[in-house]
Amino acid sequence: MDIDAAREVARRAVERRDLPLLGQNPNVTYRMGIMGGTFDPIHNGHLVAAEQAFDDLNLDVVVFMPAGSPAFKQNKRVTMGEDRYAMTLLATSDNPHFLASRFEVDREGITYTAETLELLSLAYPPNVELYFITGADAIAEVVTWRDAEKIARLAHLVGATRPGYDLAHARNAIMASGLDFDVTYLEVPALAISSSYLRERVTAGQSLRYLTPDAVTGYIHKHHLYGVRPRRYGSTELHD
Numbered sequence: 418m419d420i421d422a423a424r425e426v427a428r429r430a431v432e433r434r435d436l437p438l439l440g441q442n443p444n445v446t447y448r449m450g451i452m453g454g455t456f457d458p459i460h461n462g463h464l465v466a467a468e469q470a471f472d473d474l475n476l477d478v479v480v481f482m483p484a485g486s487p488a489f490k491q492n493k494r495v496t497m498g499e500d501r502y503a504m505t506l507l508a509t510s511d512n513p514h515f516l517a518s519r520f521e522v523d524r525e526g527i528t529y530t531a532e533t534l535e536l537l538s539l540a541y542p543p544n545v546e547l548y549f550i551t552g553a554d555a556i557a558e559v560v561t562w563r564d565a566e567k568i569a570r571l572a573h574l575v576g577a578t579r580p581g582y583d584l585a586h587a588r589n590a591i592m593a594s595g596l597d598f599d600v601t602y603l604e605v606p607a608l609a610i611s612s613s614y615l616r617e618r619v620t621a622g623q624s625l626r627y628l629t630p631d632a633v634t635g636y637i638h639k640h641h642l643y644g645v646r647p648r649r650y651g652s653t654e655l656h657d
């Protein structure tokens with residue numbers, strides 16, 4: 418995609434509010450968080466991590482961007498992007514500084530973070546700084562991602578971990594790469610929750626209450642995701 422086409426894609430995304438309007442005052446530095454993940458499904462750990470990043474790093478907004486076709490999951494079963502986006506939208510809709518974006522879900526082919534960051538850097542003026550937030554496990558692999566040096570140049574990285582997580586692997590991998598990554602690590606107790614734990618619970622017919630917003634649980638039941646046991650939607654048994 419040439420630069421003008423890329424700018425146009427991003428401009429249209431801002432226009433339909435799929436990306437935030439940011440950077441208007443050239444004398445102000447704006448900080449945009451991009452919460453990158455598969456979100457299969459989104460859970461309270463993701464939401465707490467994003468809120469913590471918003472507070473600790475003084476962000477102006479956090480954009481939740483479900484990966485379209487995740488690069489390292491080509492041989493794994495991943496729920497349709499449309500469903501993962503819908504759950505992300507439901508989970509983030511009541512927070513004024515969270516926004517769910519279709520930016521990656523709508524893109525054709527494999528989702529490369531470097532491409533996303535490049536498009537965003539073309540869409541926004543230089544006074545908008547990008548903070549790419551994801552799990553520390555993923556950050557440990559960032560040096561192996563396509564165009565890793567571009568990622569290092571275009572964004573600050575934020576690795577969210579649960580307490581007690583050993584950061585040595587991530588730190589060593591980043592250091593050995595020789596690339597100039599700026600990484601902040603955040604300890605988030607709620608990240609003891611994981612998407613795979615939620616999927617297992619749904620399949621076993623167990624409750625998701627307090628693990629993800631009720632609207633997400635409702636969506637999972639309504640659309641029969643993760644081998645959910647059939648129940649009448651709206652029944653009081655939803656959380657049993």
Ligand code: NAP
Nearest residue numbers: 453454455484488529530551552554555562563577611612
């Ligand atoms: P993953 O390998 O499924 O996740 C690794 C760990 O990080 C899991 O414990 C996961 O927990 C957690 N995690 C994922 N996203 C998180 C977030 N936003 N906040 C807190 N914890 C998070 O990683 P993934 O979801 O496939 O990818 C993460 C991001 O990296 C995506 O934006 C993806 O596009 C990008 N990525 C890019 C490339 C590339 O450009 N080549 C390659 C790989 C990944 P949960 O399962 O509970 O979320």
